[in-house]
Amino acid sequence: MPTLQTPAPNRFSRIAGIGGYRAEHAVPNADLVGPIDSSDEWIRQRTGIVTRHRAGEDVAVLDMCEEAAVEAIANAGLKPEDIGAVLIATVTFGTPTPSAASALTTRLGTGPVPAWDISAACAGYCYAIAQADGLVRSGTLDNILVIGVEKLSDFIDPTDRTISFLLGDGAGAVVVTSSDTPGIARSVWGSKGENWETIRMTNSFLDLRDDRETPFPTLRQDGPSVFRWAVWDMAEVAKEALEAAGIESKDLAAFVPHQANMRIIDELAKQLKLPDSVVVARDIADNGNTSAASIPLATERLLRENPELHGGLALQIGFGAGLVYAAQVIVLP
Amino acid sequence: MAHTEAEVLSGLAEIVNEETGLAPEAVEPSKSFTDDLDIDSISMMTIVVNAEKKFSVKIPDDDVKDLVTVQDAVDYIVKAQQA
């Protein structure tokens, strides 16, 4: 029997370009506190959030994707026709099928390339990077457009005190290309299905079909439990990701955790004993929690504000509903 | 080695001091974490995790809300050590 031919050249992957879409409306805490009997001070103290950005009714998930993608593709020095696949991490597209990714191919004018969405909530972007890394290194695909996008404002309840006031809208995009040198280290990823309901929807769309009185599904969470998992369990995952990359925290130029809560970010940085030389992404204060979009958006901002970080090492870690998580060390584009 | 009630109290006071800067003497048994010591639930989680490590006990999320006063926490930890 002949041995099968496989593409598998010995090659690496890297992130080649980045782009972001920040939603237009800055929503201060004061605009949200009424229906939840909260205060600006309470929200700032517990979460570090000052504003979150939300998109208007006329801006859809695909519009946000398109803006971020066009910027990322240009930033990578590529054209839409060079894109080899489109991979979108989102939980707010609203249409279970067909995917946001396949719609985006025609909007962007890529070829008829593989296109699919993945559902891993706030870990979605890092999940997508893990997939893109494997597919590029194996020689299966090249120039994969990876997008994290959410329009969370479509799935919030203004009277909910558990999560809605944290959330914003946005999109971040990168292109994962082949590389002569390693640009994405092995991902450390997993799930904790026993906590399936720790971050959840109030009900399913099928409940809505069966009973029209059922309210539209919106998000809820057990905040203190999420906090505990996000800090102490994720600190271990982050350490594993450093080990998988064969580096130590002092080798990092930047730390880009999912932007969920400033207290989580600060406590994670403390647990990891990051030296002062490591720049920590703190986009959360202005931008709120944008789920799958938060890491690429925070990275885009870090690079804009700290150009010396280009080419440095960053540890990124996403974690969220599932519960699911993924972390990897990357070379910043 | 199980810690005595007095050791748990002083150990807990140290943990609270580290997290909040409150003087260890202020961490009296009758004090409520939220109402008297002004500790929010996020700081409380940090205190709980550090207490788990220090006293080698498990304090599940669902039990944390029952730890209203310092004495509640001391009792919980003393009992959990024996389990």
Ligand SMILES: CC(C)(COP(=O)(O)OP(=O)(O)OC[C@H]1O[C@@H](n2cnc3c(N)ncnc32)[C@H](O)[C@@H]1OP(=O)(O)O)[C@@H](O)C(=O)NCCC(=O)NCCS
């Ligand atoms: C959501 C979060 C801000 C809630 O804060 P918390 O202090 O843990 O809130 P708790 O649910 O323990 O409630 C504590 C008190 O604040 C009150 N409270 C709860 N939510 C409130 C709000 N939004 N505004 C004002 N008060 C609120 C509660 O009623 C409670 O008061 P009581 O003790 O008098 O009953 C916080 O847990 C958090 O941010 N966790 C991390 C979760 C996260 O980032 N998730 C995203 C993951 S992808």
